[in-house]
Amino acid sequence: MAATARPVVVKSFVDAGCQTHLIGCTATRAALLIDPKAGKRAVYEKALADYGLRLEVVVDTHTHADHLSDSAAWLARGVRCAMGAATKCERAVERLKAGDTVAVGKLAFRVLAVPGHTPDSIALYGHGLVACGDTLLVGGLARADFRGSDPAQLFESVKRELLTLPDATVVLPGHGYQDLLFTTIGHERAHNPALRHADGRAYAAALGAVEGRGNTPEVDAMLATNLAAAPVLPEGPAAVAACCAMGATSAASAPIREQRNDELAPRRAELVARSQWIDVRDPWELAQDGRIPGVPNYPLSELGFVLDELRAHPPEVISCKSGVRSTTAVKTLRYLGVLRDPISMVGGFGKWKEAGLPVEK
Numbered sequence: 001m002a003a004t005a006r007p008v009v010v011k012s013f014v015d016a017g018c019q020t021h022l023i024g025c026t027a028t029r030a031a032l033l034i035d036p037k038a039g040k041r042a043v044y045e046k047a048l049a050d051y052g053l054r055l056e057v058v059v060d061t062h063t064h065a066d067h068l069s070d071s072a073a074w075l076a077r078g079v080r081c082a083m084g085a086a087t088k089c090e091r092a093v094e095r096l097k098a099g100d101t102v103a104v105g106k107l108a109f110r111v112l113a114v115p116g117h118t119p120d121s122i123a124l125y126g127h128g129l130v131a132c133g134d135t136l137l138v139g140g141l142a143r144a145d146f147r148g149s150d151p152a153q154l155f156e157s158v159k160r161e162l163l164t165l166p167d168a169t170v171v172l173p174g175h176g177y178q179d180l181l182f183t184t185i186g187h188e189r190a191h192n193p194a195l196r197h198a199d200g201r202a203y204a205a206a207l208g209a210v211e212g213r214g215n216t217p218e219v220d221a222m223l224a225t226n227l228a229a230a231p232v233l234p235e236g237p238a239a240v241a242a243c244c245a246m247g248a249t250s251a252a253s254a255p256i257r258e259q260r261n262d263e264l265a266p267r268r269a270e271l272v273a274r275s276q277w278i279d280v281r282d283p284w285e286l287a288q289d290g291r292i293p294g295v296p297n298y299p300l301s302e303l304g305f306v307l308d309e310l311r312a313h314p315p316e317v318i319s320c321k322s323g324v325r326s327t328t329a330v331k332t333l334r335y336l337g338v339l340r341d342p343i344s345m346v347g348g349f350g351k352w353k354e355a356g357l358p359v360e361k
């Protein structure tokens, strides 16, 4: 099993349930940042440097109610920022209409209008992925009880714009609360309980969401800041005002199998020979810190693009740097039905190296 070069680099960030996605063009190193959070700029800048990417465009998929957007800071640095055409944001953001294209180096993403969570919600589709903001989440849909939300419209947007995409399309949502990083259109079409309703009206009736009930004083303060032309943004950690999911899967709560490096080291050669061990760190980490001999790299954020490979050669062991990302990989791949019950290596490559076990550069 060998990782194949793809035209798109993807790195997803999770912070307090909010997901930001960095998407880069392999050929030109131009990059797009979707839904960046205030207070996390240093994290994104480090990732840009680690991947050798150059940020060209920032897109907010909608006016966020739960966290502060960092678009104003990127605008001030001369980076193009864009939102959906229906936005009331007072910043100098480009307005994207349905059918527009967001070009990033040699990549092109089509703008989909997906109102419902908010009137200005958009998604970006292309190169086997859809970054859909707060619409379709893993095992559920986004909240639809804010002022301006419309649950029936949300359901119909998801059905019309997202469920019509190819099954293998990797869904990069705006939120995740259960350590499940991504999903696919095919999996959600088949398994998402929110999508079993006949239509938007039936979904809205079952949900019973009351418009505006979600607008707590904290949410209204977030919205006001995210609409302002020149907000004061924190440099450090910023608060989150609300969870943005309505209904979600319980698949992630089942215990996972874990083994220590001293248990796995004696089986390394055998597992490597059978292509049954993968390392889900970022590629630059392997280049910088080394790797367990023979264990190929399948970065966590890009696992959605190699599901067929993983199905054909199911890994028995997944490792990362410390054991956190391998846990996310196990949960996500198990949720998707790609792997049954793989082992996450406790302590990851860090503890492996500390224990003096073999490392190759």
Ligand SMILES: [Fe+2]
Pocket (backbone or CB within 6 Å): 062, 063, 064, 065, 066, 117, 134, 244
């Ligand atoms: Fe949202």
